[in-house]
Amino acid sequence: MIKTLSFIFILYACTALAKVVVPGVTFRNGVVAPKLAFGTGTSWHKKGNDTDISRELVESLKQAISLGYRHFDTADGYETEREVGVAIAESGIPREQFFITTKVYKYVRDPAAALARSLKNLNTTYLDMYLIHCPFFNKTTHGIDVKDVWLHMEKVYAQKVARVIGVSNFRFQDLNRMFEYASVFPMNNQFELHPYLQDLRLIEFSRRLGVIVEAYSPLTSLTHVKDGPVNGVVNKAAATHQVSAGEVLLAWNPAEIVVTTSHNKKHQEEMLNSVNLKLTQEEIMDIYQEGSKLTYRGFWKKEFEEWP
Numbered sequence: 001m002i003k004t005l006s007f008i009f010i011l012y013a014c015t016a017l018a019k020v021v022v023p024g025v026t027f028r029n030g031v032v033a034p035k036l037a038f039g040t041g042t043s044w045h046k047k048g049n050d051t052d053i054s055r056e057l058v059e060s061l062k063q064a065i066s067l068g069y070r071h072f073d074t075a076d077g078y079e080t081e082r083e084v085g086v087a088i089a090e091s092g093i094p095r096e097q098f099f100i101t102t103k104v105y106k107y108v109r110d111p112a113a114a115l116a117r118s119l120k121n122l123n124t125t126y127l128d129m130y131l132i133h134c135p136f137f138n139k140t141t142h143g144i145d146v147k148d149v150w151l152h153m154e155k156v157y158a159q160k161v162a163r164v165i166g167v168s169n170f171r172f173q174d175l176n177r178m179f180e181y182a183s184v185f186p187m188n189n190q191f192e193l194h195p196y197l198q199d200l201r202l203i204e205f206s207r208r209l210g211v212i213v214e215a216y217s218p219l220t221s222l223t224h225v226k227d228g229p230v231n232g233v234v235n236k237a238a239a240t241h242q243v244s245a246g247e248v249l250l251a252w253n254p255a256e257i258v259v260t261t262s263h264n265k266k267h268q269e270e271m272l273n274s275v276n277l278k279l280t281q282e283e284i285m286d287i288y289q290e291g292s293k294l295t296y297r298g299f300w301k302k303e304f305e306e307w308p
């Protein structure tokens, strides 16, 4: 009787926990990350001197956790690290079951202090992934060169305080410059990637070097551009597969890892379901082709133009 009951209970517990399982991506050192990450930048990004914990973000993160998200993306500059830490603690799920990415830039002048601050905010002893948020700084502007920040990242990796180290918003030339000094080459590069920003050369270069490509802002054609050229083919594929346009865009994205976010539960569910959507070759090609008719960058626009 007890045995039957506990069997039924286990069965029930499994069903209750049977959320969408996001497939993993393996970095070249063997570490695995869920291929879909929940972002805490963009609209969550805190402005000015707002230092209060956002309960709205904490609740949204907990909802995402309950739906099956385990990979969370933040940055020192978003000022949302504490919310990620609180949501994970309140979820009751062990820290080790999450993949937490943060980035350094806002506090980059003192990399050791920036790391200590991020760990404290996230309420953790280690990061799953630590990225340099952008290559747009040097000794003159921020008191430190990219090279010295990277050498610090390598130390953090050697000390096992970060399981994976990498970069974000690095262009071809930024990666190229790292050959001069990196003894551990970045394992990941997170950059803006969507139908209106298809840097195929950077994707190819990253892959050849064993750098995982991670896309942010994958839904830009929906959220930032009105009536753009790609909408027709995206909506057609969405109708064919009976999914949302957002799911089509996530399934199309050529990156190994995609970061996206939403306040909305239904959207959070759709985004998760996109991991099971398979587009046809023709649909994929059509999106590349129509997308290439417009170029649009939503983030770091000024920096991309000004920095050599």
Ligand SMILES: *[C@@H]1O[C@H](CO)[C@@H](O)[C@H](O)[C@H]1NC(C)=O
Pocket (backbone or CB within 6 Å): 048, 049
């Ligand atoms: C934060 O910003 C508000 C509004 O901009 C201002 O009134 C307040 O004094 C600031 N607080 C601190 C601690 O700087």
Ligand SMILES: *[C@@H]1O[C@H](CO)[C@@H](O)[C@H](O)[C@H]1NC(C)=O
Pocket (backbone or CB within 6 Å): 085, 086, 089, 090, 123
């Ligand atoms: C930090 O994590 C510990 C262990 O999970 C938890 O007891 C504590 O409440 C957390 N702190 C915050 C601020 O969430």
Ligand SMILES: *[C@@H]1O[C@H](CO)[C@@H](O)[C@H](O)[C@H]1NC(C)=O
Pocket (backbone or CB within 6 Å): 137, 138, 139, 140, 141, 306, 307
């Ligand atoms: C740092 O970057 C600024 C802005 O791009 C540039 O004007 C300056 O010459 C650079 N300084 C060094 C030391 O590279």
